[in-house]
Amino acid sequence: MAEARSRKRLAATALVVAAAGAGLAIGASLQRTAPRSDSTVRLATASVIRTNLTNSTQVNGSLGFAGSYLIANQLSGTAYTALPTAGQVVRRGQELYEVDGSPVYLFYGGRPEWRTLSAGVAAGPDIAQLDGNLIALGYAEGTGLTVGDAFTSATAAAVVRWQASTGQSVTGVVGLGQIAYAPGPIRVASTSAGLGSAPQPGTDVLAATAATPVVLAQLPVSQEYLVKPGERVTVTLPDGSSTTPGTVTAVAAEATATSAGAGSDQQGNGQPQSQSQPQSGPTVQVTIQLSDPSAAGNLDQAPVTVNIISARAANVLAVPVNALLARANGGYAVAVMHGSASRLVPVQTGLFTSTLVQVTGAGLRLGELVQVPAP
Numbered sequence: 001m002a003e004a005r006s007r008k009r010l011a012a013t014a015l016v017v018a019a020a021g022a023g024l025a026i027g028a029s030l031q032r033t034a035p036r037s038d039s040t041v042r043l044a045t046a047s048v049i050r051t052n053l054t055n056s057t058q059v060n061g062s063l064g065f066a067g068s069y070l071i072a073n074q075l076s077g078t079a080y081t082a083l084p085t086a087g088q089v090v091r092r093g094q095e096l097y098e099v100d101g102s103p104v105y106l107f108y109g110g111r112p113e114w115r116t117l118s119a120g121v122a123a124g125p126d127i128a129q130l131d132g133n134l135i136a137l138g139y140a141e142g143t144g145l146t147v148g149d150a151f152t153s154a155t156a157a158a159v160v161r162w163q164a165s166t167g168q169s170v171t172g173v174v175g176l177g178q179i180a181y182a183p184g185p186i187r188v189a190s191t192s193a194g195l196g197s198a199p200q201p202g203t204d205v206l207a208a209t210a211a212t213p214v215v216l217a218q219l220p221v222s223q224e225y226l227v228k229p230g231e232r233v234t235v236t237l238p239d240g241s242s243t244t245p246g247t248v249t250a251v252a253a254e255a256t257a258t259s260a261g262a263g264s265d266q267q268g269n270g271q272p273q274s275q276s277q278p279q280s281g282p283t284v285q286v287t288i289q290l291s292d293p294s295a296a297g298n299l300d301q302a303p304v305t306v307n308i309i310s311a312r313a314a315n316v317l318a319v320p321v322n323a324l325l326a327r328a329n330g331g332y333a334v335a336v337m338h339g340s341a342s343r344l345v346p347v348q349t350g351l352f353t354s355t356l357v358q359v360t361g362a363g364l365r366l367g368e369l370v371q372v373p374a375p
Helices: 002-019 125-136 153-165 221-226
Strands: 043-047 049-065 069-072 080-082 095-099 102-108 179-182 186-191 204-210 213-220 232-236 243-251 266-268 283-290 303-320 332-338 341-352 356-360 369-373
Touching: 049 221, 049 283, 049 341, 049 356, 069 179, 095 204, 102 125, 125 153, 213 221, 213 243, 213 303, 221 283, 221 303, 232 283, 303 341, 303 369
Parallel strands: 102 179
Antiparallel strands: 043 369, 049 213, 049 266, 049 303, 069 204, 080 095, 095 102, 186 204, 213 283, 232 243, 232 303, 243 283, 303 356, 332 341, 332 369, 341 356
């Protein structure tokens, strides 16, 4: 009778192990036991542990640069005498390009230049935009300049300081075309003019993007509920092994149709089970900002994988998946060791990962040993 019960239990163990995909036991906690004389299956033990469990969804993405900006030249002249190179990052107050040896500087703002600014001009938001940049660059210190729509004596004083500091003719007047505005630092994508070519006011001189790399991922609409702005994710870089944290900054309001390119699969406890596969169907674009932009290096349009937490269970008891034994009347149990003997304890399962499963059961305690197949 004892031999029959033993065989039934071992057969049930093999069935659960197969159904669970032969999940791995926790190596550090395994202890070998002597092989049973009536069985060809070797058994070991693993501890009941308390841990945090997570499941992740993988989505394909690519490193890139958000935004698309066109910079229009407003200066007349004979020739472009300096132009930026593709990939160059230009920040507030730095030279962007030159016309006839006169630099054009990048300031931040959403309103393009359209007139010369000097004492006596009509008030307007373009003056406030200029004030904000002069203050940010430190040229307003001691002038009493505050952001406002009027070109005041304090504005003129700050302009004089800026011109003197950058080697321009000191006039206190900002001529049309001296400044180009963009929302923030820019990364030059391409130039539409060549050195020596004749500048034409109102024509584009270069195209640019934002300077900070981001990850753009296409998430299937059916999984849109998994993310929202502010959500933390992990990005696996193109080498396939390095990871870096990121934060979702935007989720597109409208879906787009795609035939392939967005893929997902499940992984447990941060470890991928298989490579993401292309998936067809409508998707929404998710923009992710890297916590450490330098992790992207100089990569552009390089493929990455975004790992999104799809489920989590905190501070729970867990055992290896292959510790579960199927019960004849449904549900699961684990074999808890007491010396050389064991007793079956029914358990309720919660979150599964690739190696562990959340369990609760009357009498199941932290640190107890449960039977698992030996590796």
